Amino acid sequence: MKKAKERNKTKIFKSKSGITLIALVVTIVVLLILTGITISLVFSENGIIEKAREAANKTNQAIINEQVQMNEVGTTIDNMLNGTNEVGTPEDPTKEWDSNKVDKVTSADKIVVPVPKGYTASSVSTENKVAEGFVIYEGQESVTDTNVDIARTTRNQFVWVPVENPREMYGTDKDGKKWGKLYNFSASGITPLNWTEKNNIMSITDVESHREPDVVDSDSSNSVTISQLETEFNNMIVSVEKYGGFYIGRYETGNLSQEKVCVIKNNSDINNQTWDSMYKKAKGIAVNSNVTSSMIWGSQWDATMRWMYNSGNAEKKKYTYDSTGKGNYDDTNENKPIATGSNDAYAINNIYDMAGNVFDWTIEAHSTNDRVCRGGYYLSFVNFGYKTPASYRDDDFPFDVR
Secondary structure: OOOOOEEOOEEEEOOOOOOOHHHHHHHHHHHHHHHHHHHHHHHOOOOHHHHHHHHOOOOHHHHHHHHHHHHHHHHHHHHHHOOOOOOOOOOOOOOOOOOOOEEEEEOOOOOEEEEEOOEEEOOOOOOOOHHHOOEEEEOOOOOOOOOHHHHHHHOOEEEEEEOOOHHHOEEEOOOOOEEEOOEEEEOOEEEEOOEEEEOOEEEEOOOOOOEOOOOOOOHHHHOOOHHHHHHHHHHHHHHHHHHOEEEEEOOOOEOOOOOOOEOOOOOOOOOOOOHHHHHHHHOOOOOOOOOOEEEOOHHHHHHHHHHHHOOOOHHHHHHHHOOOOOOEOOOOOOOOOOOOOOOHHHEEOOEEOOOEOOEEEEEEEEOOOEEEEEOOOOOOOOOOOOOOOOOOEEEEOOOOOO
């Protein structure tokens, strides 16, 4: 049975700050390796201690010189382990950020976030923490408690999704092509969907199952090519690696019957769109050359789910695989979609309606014919929060409306 229409979660690439987990791991490994080298200098057969023993039979001045060297080695080890040594000092993960395109903004929970120029970070206490959903608004005017209600209904909004380890989003096959890493979510854990990885080489299990980036049969009539999709995917990954995350639309994309779409609260024009129409319209949300907007990739949707699942919050974790009470399903609103952001109970980390309401088109491919949509929707007796939660996948012919 075909469902009602689909809006597409739109996201903007740009990224986050703070030292990412992978950066910390690399730093620690480097410190341990350097410490091992230093220790080998002290204790090896040709090391300082052995030389000190030999020097003990020489002049007292030589002994003093060796002691000075030992003290210097000890000081170097201490400094490296304390992170104060020049060699062991952690690199600033924000140093590669393009200052012409982003501003470094420190969130209320002390994380540096890249805010694209042309957008403003919210000052509202419920919107300025990364752990709870760091919100940016299109435009330069400040967003405070006094004007936030108007801003939510008039200015496009996006939420920062931090990605600590970008390699959880993609892998590279034996030919050097990057593939998105897709996942299943359940109470027992997160498992790979249609891919394996060994020795850092990723393989797609079934080339006609869930995958990205890839074309489907209808793309030829839409002028969508594999080269185009691969370039867009690779550029997205480069941005995530550079900035440490990406922005996702806070609400379901609205004004879909118009040429210019929006991501604002209280918009009801959110369905009845084909995949190709949404794919093209999503590109027009970016307001300047500092950002790139597009339909969301399946790997980005899953990165958002992983962020919630691994948050340490039981409610957010459960939302990914059982969204009961957290979305507009057929048992909650008489089989009708609701306007964007109209129920605060349907928001996790300031992102609304990833569960229920209307299905969301993604760029993820399935079979030779279908594109994948996510999150369940308001119509049909099979759509309940525990059956079609936020992480749920459905596939449909791209010319069908959602």
